[in-house]
Amino acid sequence: MELSGKKMDQEVFQRQREEVLAQWSTGKEVNFEEAVAYHKALPKSKVMAAKLAEGKAKGITYTQPRAGVALLQEHIELLRYLQDEGGADFLPTTIDSYTRQNRYNEAQAGIEESRTIGRSMLNGFPAVNHGVTACRRLMESVQVPVQVRHGTPDARLLAEVTLAGGFTDFEGGSISYNIPYSKDVPIATTIKHWQYVDRLVGLYEENGVKINREPFGPLTGTLVPPSISHAVAVIEGVLAVAQGVQSLSLGYGQCGNLVQDVAALQTLPVLAEEYLHKLGLSDVMITTVFHQWMGGFPQDEAKAYGVISWGAATAALGKATKVIVKTPHEALGIPTKEANAAGLRTTKQVLNMLKDQTFPQTEELALEKKVILAETRAILDKVLELGEGDMALGTVRAFQAGVIDVPFAPSRFNAGKILPARDTTGAVRLLDFGNLPFDEETKSFHQERIAKRGRDEGRDPSFQMVIDDIYAIGKGMLVGRPRP
Amino acid sequence: MELSGKKMDQEVFQRQREEVLAQWSTGKEVNFEEAVAYHKALPKSKVMAAKLAEGKAKGITYTQPRAGVALLQEHIELLRYLQDEGGADFLPTTIDSYTRQNRYNEAQAGIEESRTIGRSMLNGFPAVNHGVTACRRLMESVQVPVQVRHGTPDARLLAEVTLAGGFTDFEGGSISYNIPYSKDVPIATTIKHWQYVDRLVGLYEENGVKINREPFGPLTGTLVPPSISHAVAVIEGVLAVAQGVQSLSLGYGQCGNLVQDVAALQTLPVLAEEYLHKLGLSDVMITTVFHQWMGGFPQDEAKAYGVISWGAATAALGKATKVIVKTPHEALGIPTKEANAAGLRTTKQVLNMLKDQTFPQTEELALEKKVILAETRAILDKVLELGEGDMALGTVRAFQAGVIDVPFAPSRFNAGKILPARDTTGAVRLLDFGNLPFDEETKSFHQERIAKRGRDEGRDPSFQMVIDDIYAIGKGMLVGRPRP
Amino acid sequence: MEQKTLILGVIGADVHAVGNRILDYAFTQAGFKVINIGVLASQEEFIQAAIETNADVILVSSLYGHGEIDCRGLREKCQESGIGNILLYVGGNLVVGKQDFAPVERLFKGMGFDRIYPPGTMPDVPIADLRQDLGLV
Amino acid sequence: MEQKTLILGVIGADVHAVGNRILDYAFTQAGFKVINIGVLASQEEFIQAAIETNADVILVSSLYGHGEIDCRGLREKCQESGIGNILLYVGGNLVVGKQDFAPVERLFKGMGFDRIYPPGTMPDVPIADLRQDLGLV
Numbered sequence A, B: 001m002e003l004s005g006k007k008m009d010q011e012v013f014q015r016q017r018e019e020v021l022a023q024w025s026t027g028k029e030v031n032f033e034e035a036v037a038y039h040k041a042l043p044k045s046k047v048m049a050a051k052l053a054e055g056k057a058k059g060i061t062y063t064q065p066r067a068g069v070a071l072l073q074e075h076i077e078l079l080r081y082l083q084d085e086g087g088a089d090f091l092p093t094t095i096d097s098y099t100r101q102n103r104y105n106e107a108q109a110g111i112e113e114s115r116t117i118g119r120s121m122l123n124g125f126p127a128v129n130h131g132v133t134a135c136r137r138l139m140e141s142v143q144v145p146v147q148v149r150h151g152t153p154d155a156r157l158l159a160e161v162t163l164a165g166g167f168t169d170f171e172g173g174s175i176s177y178n179i180p181y182s183k184d185v186p187i188a189t190t191i192k193h194w195q196y197v198d199r200l201v202g203l204y205e206e207n208g209v210k211i212n213r214e215p216f217g218p219l220t221g222t223l224v225p226p227s228i229s230h231a232v233a234v235i236e237g238v239l240a241v242a243q244g245v246q247s248l249s250l251g252y253g254q255c256g257n258l259v260q261d262v263a264a265l266q267t268l269p270v271l272a273e274e275y276l277h278k279l280g281l282s283d284v285m286i287t288t289v290f291h292q293w294m295g296g297f298p299q300d301e302a303k304a305y306g307v308i309s310w311g312a313a314t315a316a317l318g319k320a321t322k323v324i325v326k327t328p329h330e331a332l333g334i335p336t337k338e339a340n341a342a343g344l345r346t347t348k349q350v351l352n353m354l355k356d357q358t359f360p361q362t363e364e365l366a367l368e369k370k371v372i373l374a375e376t377r378a379i380l381d382k383v384l385e386l387g388e389g390d391m392a393l394g395t396v397r398a399f400q401a402g403v404i405d406v407p408f409a410p411s412r413f414n415a416g417k418i419l420p421a422r423d424t425t426g427a428v429r430l431l432d433f434g435n436l437p438f439d440e441e442t443k444s445f446h447q448e449r450i451a452k453r454g455r456d457e458g459r460d461p462s463f464q465m466v467i468d469d470i471y472a473i474g475k476g477m478l479v480g481r482p483r484p
Numbered sequence C, D: 001m002e003q004k005t006l007i008l009g010v011i012g013a014d015v016h017a018v019g020n021r022i023l024d025y026a027f028t029q030a031g032f033k034v035i036n037i038g039v040l041a042s043q044e045e046f047i048q049a050a051i052e053t054n055a056d057v058i059l060v061s062s063l064y065g066h067g068e069i070d071c072r073g074l075r076e077k078c079q080e081s082g083i084g085n086i087l088l089y090v091g092g093n094l095v096v097g098k099q100d101f102a103p104v105e106r107l108f109k110g111m112g113f114d115r116i117y118p119p120g121t122m123p124d125v126p127i128a129d130l131r132q133d134l135g136l137v
């Protein structure tokens, strides 16, 4: 099959489908028509797209945790706890790392070992192994919409099982669940695999079932400049809508500087709409997702609460539709349900206190927005140019050329040439542009800002600055200043 | 002695001094010349005014907890813990409530009972009972400046003992430690008593010893509009400087709306300088103190961390010189040292992450500043008019007339006629102006803002709105919306 | 129905006035006659007010942590003053520090209080209890 | 002094790449020869790289929580491959959840690791240990 951003051929899809459903025994449980009926019978309060639409209209910022354990009963208890004690507006099901690599045998071993020793040996819920019926048991045990969150390059079977299982939202995308999550998977491969997922969602939509799709915004979570993650979000959005997706949540991971983060949240839907329109794609519902700081956290719980709260405040002032919540255990390990609910409640307190306050439109904000818009457009226009108008083709070529480049990504299909560093106000800028297609004006803006920091710190910008920035929040700072 | 804002006569002061020092046995330990020498031998790092000056110059926001227990050794351990594990930049010594009412016998009973049962039966450190030598043991056990924090209408003996004991900062004032802290004490009385304290500080200054003075900004801590607390802060500042105080920290308690709080922090020193100048008083060093939300807290610790963090963020964006930190135990009881240190670390994390970020000057901010300036000036000009140019006299008359009026204050010398309520963005406005000398423009500004909230909530503004606002933060909101 | 009289106040050297204002308002709204002696109230002031107004209940607030010391002996003083059977309620942040409520409740029960309320109690709780204890339901 | 060779990698299905990048940089700066096999590395890849380069130490990272499962049997495989005595270091967030470090350390000692590092270890710690264990001090 040749790569293109066009809608998948129905026959091709059906042929693949048989293979996909045969990858693990639970594939046999999937029956599309029956699944459509199941979804249609779900109360509106459990349908993600419906609740997101309501929130968007009312200007609400919803909360969602991350959570998943090996066994069904424990997973249900965990989610109910987060709903009841954490007040989570949306629930997740975080998938374990073996399932993410399609290693269902190892996931099975993890399930069995967890049963034997009585604690979860997996870092998430192995939904494929548990199968459709188990997923539905989960849906029926909670009151709010549930989303699949993972990091799976090839998530076709996972999507089949979980969507048939009643999940109404599916995270991920061909770039965002490849580049940060694998080493050896070509982008063309994940684009195809995710076109399958999006086409599946499109089929549900065509049958009157609303499924929300959410590209994973933060990528590697570590000093990713907004224009890079925005470019990826827009591409994945465009590719998804081409397959029939109707409801998109676009994500962005907090960088830490308020003005830059608010600017990022405000520009993200603008850019998505612009490129959807440009490519002649139909109108879809776009909402925004803000991730509290995704990089290294402080080990101390009190400090972690500070980081969490600052993320909540930024989400509220940036008017994100949803905020993904961290926990006071972040630096140390998968959180207990108590720690997870605590992170939610801290977040909610701040959101509530700020929900009626707005961040004023100022010159500084206008400048940040201008920069983000210009940079993202530069990348996206180059992608389209390289792809001769085709986003899928352009994406593969853009990664080859380093036109899109994600910092600290493990994938060998990512150029890995750019180096981000904070400026003196904590905004994430670029120290090395690699092959990003930025014009001279943009480049000198970054250079000046970083040079200013260098002067403030009395040192030349270098890789040491980047390392210091990686550690900074974990050590109680935002900007990684040299130790005095 | 007739009331006036002028510098106390030295003879009058000396006569009073004998009485004051005779109020409790430890008064005998006070020897002024020897105390001056003791202060001069203190390292600069333990002198509040010196460290504040440094912070002001560098734009640092320092942290300070509240803390005090009945027994010296336990109090030392507590403060060292807050210094070492909380990273407190300044330490406090919170005085117990018996001492605050000059009930030294009861304080003594509290000390003895605490010794017997092995836990503090007092809500603070009874410094008068412990005496000068004990205070110095404390100073010598810690590395940072220590301030006396209390709420004592007649703090003359407390000041004598603690300043001789090496404290370099003394909180309180004739209004701020009367109106919220007593029921039956006339303002003229506390003005005289605090003129004594300020004169004592002036004497230290004349002898080359720097003692910082800090009027207690937040008053009753509950929906106090900025112009009310600013007027009080300026009056107490003016009265203090007239007695020879050289270094003033002016405080303000967080209301919760970012723009209003930043405006309050930015206008406070402007107003103080303006009125000091107007009254021909010499230039002094003015720094600002921001109190994290002083009203009712949520019981849940996770939510309390959210409130604490939002206070920290506001302090940082408003560039306060110092922030007074709350703890996750606030709603329930005097915090353990661990909870207290946790509040400090949360605060510090947020301060550090925001220290290089600024809140932009916007139209909204300019408007809030204009309102605060106009209101505070209206009050202060009326005070001076009533006092025929004398701030002390004017203050007494202003309280009689309700020209200054503190909401929810227990004192019968406070009119208690005004009613504050939040507007729809959470800013504190006035529902009832009592006798505040505001012009029509100001009044209609408040009325419009509160009317807007009424419309948003579909109810007429009333005392129920005030009650809802009092409970709101404790229940996880800022604005006390009617339950749906 | 006959209006019941409540004595309301904040005991000892305690100046926390906000909750007192709200309780006054809420009890009045609920139909009780409220005699509010305010903050910084001594045991004697509570008792005297109760005798003077022939009150049905004394409601003591203590927020600042010294409640344990300040409330001791109140029941005995009531007995000495001839109102030994008056209902005594107490609430607020009764002891120093964040403590489990069960032992605190036991402590104050031991001192002769009829009802003891944990921190942050909303007015509807004591209002319901008053109605029950005073046979108004 | 002869340059010592280290095998660095992130074991199992783990993709956390940031710490790996920093360790690579720090060990190289400290004068070691670093063979970085990156993320998603199997036990076999670690051993093969060690044999091929005649390495002195294998440093295993595991961040994502499956370290316990992924690291089991590594020492035995080393023995089978004829490098049974190679130094084995392991660090990261080794188990699922926030746990006390002492039992985690015991667990991995039991699996045959020579040094075990808690979450958030800074590079200077293993660098000092390497110098000691390799007789470079």
Ligand code: B12
Pocket (backbone or CB within 6 Å): A066, A094, A096, A097, A100, A123, A124, A151, A180, A181, A219, A220, A221, A222, A294, A295, A296, A297, A298, A329, A330, A331, A332, A333, A334, A335, A408, A409, A410, A470, D013, D014, D015, D016, D017, D018, D019, D020, D022, D023, D059, D060, D061, D062, D063, D064, D065, D066, D089, D090, D091, D092, D093, D094, D095, D096, D097, D098, D117, D118, D119, D120, D121, D122, D123, D126
């Ligand atoms: C950034 C991040 C991500 C990024 C990674 C991007 C990338 N490709 O690199 C993304 C978002 C993709 C991600 C994904 C996942 N993550 Co993650 N992630 C983090 C986070 C926030 C920071 C990691 C980091 O970069 N730190 C900065 C670097 C410099 O520090 P470091 O990695 O700790 O490494 C240092 C030391 O540990 C030490 N060290 C490490 N290894 C070794 C080895 C030796 C021998 C020595 C001496 C020292 C040493 O030296 C390094 C340099 O100082 C951590 C939590 C945290 N630390 O705050 C979670 C965390 C590691 N992730 C976690 C999890 C569970 C996941 C996921 C499964 C998703 C989920 N359930 O939410 C997936 C896993 C995907 C996979 N298959 O691996 C958990 C692990 C839980 C546990 N062990 O119980 C953590 C702890 C978060 C949490 N509390 O839940 N993650």
Ligand code: B12
Pocket (backbone or CB within 6 Å): B066, B094, B096, B097, B100, B123, B124, B151, B180, B181, B219, B220, B221, B222, B294, B295, B296, B297, B298, B329, B330, B331, B332, B333, B334, B335, B408, B409, B410, B470, C013, C014, C015, C016, C017, C018, C019, C020, C022, C023, C059, C060, C061, C062, C063, C064, C065, C066, C089, C090, C091, C092, C093, C094, C095, C096, C097, C098, C117, C118, C119, C120, C121, C122, C123, C126
């Ligand atoms: C505002 C406040 C102040 C203001 C008070 C202004 C004023 N004059 O009213 C100021 C700043 C002056 C102040 C001073 C002090 N405070 Co104060 N204050 C508070 C705070 C933040 C809110 C209190 C409040 O107004 N709540 C709102 C009202 C509506 O609620 P409430 O008071 O709890 O009352 C409700 C219920 O408790 C209940 N209730 C109360 N009494 C009764 C009685 C009965 C019979 C019933 C049924 C119900 C009931 O009904 C009320 C209405 O719903 C609380 C902590 C908190 N709650 O968050 C600390 C707190 C009460 N203060 C405390 C302390 C220690 C002090 C000080 C000693 C200073 C210090 N060490 O920091 C001084 C004491 C001065 C003195 N002599 O009393 C402690 C008490 C500690 C303890 N018990 O272990 C608290 C808990 C804070 C803390 N964790 O340290 N305080």
